[in-house]
Amino acid sequence: MAGENLSPARSMSRKDGVVVEIRRAIVTGALLPGQKLTELDLAKNLEVSRQTVREALAQLTREGLLVQEPYKGIHVASPSAQDIMDLALLRESLDLLALDQLLKDPTGEALQHVAAAWETFKHLENDDDPLVRHQAHIAFHHAIWLASGSSTLLHVAPVVEGLMTVALARDLQLRQDPQREHSIHEKYVEAILSGDHARATAAIHDHTVGSASELVHMLG
Amino acid sequence: MAGENLSPARSMSRKDGVVVEIRRAIVTGALLPGQKLTELDLAKNLEVSRQTVREALAQLTREGLLVQEPYKGIHVASPSAQDIMDLALLRESLDLLALDQLLKDPTGEALQHVAAAWETFKHLENDDDPLVRHQAHIAFHHAIWLASGSSTLLHVAPVVEGLMTVALARDLQLRQDPQREHSIHEKYVEAILSGDHARATAAIHDHTVGSASELVHMLG
DNA sequence: ATTGACAGATTGTCTGACAATCTTGGAAAA
DNA sequence: TTTTCCAAGATTGTCAGACAATCTGTCAAT
CATH class of the missing domain: 1.20.120.530 (GntR ligand-binding domain-like)
Known part of the structure; x- marks a missing residue:
């Protein structure tokens, strides 16, 4: 079989694009610890639907980069x-x-x-x-x-x-x-x-x- | 201050309801390792929207209960x-x-x-x-x-x-x-x-x- | 000072739709 | 016969708009 040692050619889903974008913002300091995020603003700024933003935020929350309180909002984690x-x-x-x-x-x-x-x-x-x-x-x-x-x-x-x-x-x-x-x-x-x-x-x-x-x- | 030693009275979101339901199915053996799941079927059977099912599946995937391959499908994990x-x-x-x-x-x-x-x-x-x-x-x-x-x-x-x-x-x-x-x-x-x-x-x-x-x- | 009601903002969920991608089967070409 | 290509169906990924549920804050009433 040919091409057996090639990396898989996957392009990112939009959700993953949003994830890396927010991650970048946190790493570079564009988003500071404790800063609040709203789904609508992010959707507008990143030019994706609110749904896609939600999935990205859920992932980042589970990774510990964001903290989520139901019906209240999401903010950047600020570890002690x-x-x-x-x-x-x-x-x-x-x-x-x-x-x-x-x-x-x-x-x-x-x-x-x-x-x-x-x-x-x-x-x-x-x-x-x-x-x-x-x-x-x-x-x-x-x-x-x-x-x-x-x-x-x-x-x-x-x-x-x-x-x-x-x-x-x-x-x-x-x-x-x-x-x-x-x-x-x-x-x-x-x-x-x-x-x-x-x-x-x-x-x-x-x-x-x-x-x-x-x-x-x-x-x- | 009154009521200082009460537990918080939280009700589950629908997504969490779906999560526990699928988890239960896996634990009880109603869903067997390797079995394939489709969003539409789950949404119909659990009587929630496809969106809600998706969020639940994403969570269970990150918890390792399910395995997801993009555009292909989701199946119950079967650990070696x-x-x-x-x-x-x-x-x-x-x-x-x-x-x-x-x-x-x-x-x-x-x-x-x-x-x-x-x-x-x-x-x-x-x-x-x-x-x-x-x-x-x-x-x-x-x-x-x-x-x-x-x-x-x-x-x-x-x-x-x-x-x-x-x-x-x-x-x-x-x-x-x-x-x-x-x-x-x-x-x-x-x-x-x-x-x-x-x-x-x-x-x-x-x-x-x-x-x-x-x-x-x-x-x- | 406490309570209650109302309005605004944001998240949680639903419906329906379309685009992107995988699979499968068979037709066409070698 | 074997390989290649294409069309159809199924499923996931994404979008838009709407409504329900919940939190916050304000202001009047007690």
Whole structure:
């Protein structure tokens, strides 16, 4: 069969277009935490029907980027310091789970995927567009979970990545320390690829809890 | 101020009604894994509009109970043995995370909530309706995550609980060993309440990975 | 100060329609 | 015979407009 290693050529549905547009607005700071959104305004501005907006908002709500109160309205999530630390602990747990699966693979193929994702990330981490940088970051971690071969990790990924997006949205605005970002991720990848479980565990802790507490400290 | 310790009186939206109805059908086996669903049929049978059905289906899809392929259709998820084991490992990680938070609470109030949830569960675990038993089971574990005080655990809870629902749906049909269920959960609760970290860790492993491998063995 | 009624705004739901896409079967071409 | 193409039917994706349900705020009445 020809064309067996091509990516599926899917175009986005309109709902997904709305989703990425709102996500972009949150990441870039065009929509600030706590800001209220109304379906009618969004439908008008994005030039889609109210129905389509509703479906997009429902999705973003389930991903944790928006908060919805029935009959009252929807607003951009504004995570507390505690929420950010909680998220870090959750990510630490899940990354450790992924690590166990990765190191269990006898072929080493899984680790090769991690190395490939790291190369892709390095090309994008200094992009001019902050949205591109953010997406590259998310995609990098997603690739690790994907390489772990755990189907359930991929199920919870949208939620965790959504929470990461809101938590980091402020970070994107106020922090500019790309070198530190790079170095943390480099240690992270090298520790995983080394196969040294203890070293990887420490790197994961640094990368999740360490970064989060620094972020919280910076905000407080 | 009067009425300060009343529960909020919320009635379900129609979409949520559809969600619980489909969920019930899956749990009771009225909808079998792999079965295809069409929006129009559901709308007719449930006597709601297609829109409302769509919103419910989107939610159930993100919870992992349904699988959706664009323009093709939606069918009930049918997890593989590997999926079930994956889910067990994920639950083990998350329960351990919750445990850490629970034991960190100096007031002991969190553990009191766990004990209360256990009492509620004991009243319902032998109910005639299998749906009630299933919901009691889910609610019990949800209560533990709630008691842990982790907001992010509550965010991922719907997904994990959805995956548990499909995984256990078959179990509900073919397995009838309520005593073993009770004993496992009893050990689980007692270990947590004892404050003994090592003992709780072992109980959590038994409860998640142990049960799952037994289930997989029974299916295979 | 509390209650009740009214108006405005927004979300929740319905109906009907059309566009986009998948599937299937058979006709046409090689 | 096998492959390719096309038309028909089914289902999902999206749209428009409308009405019902619910929240908020204001203002009069008690």
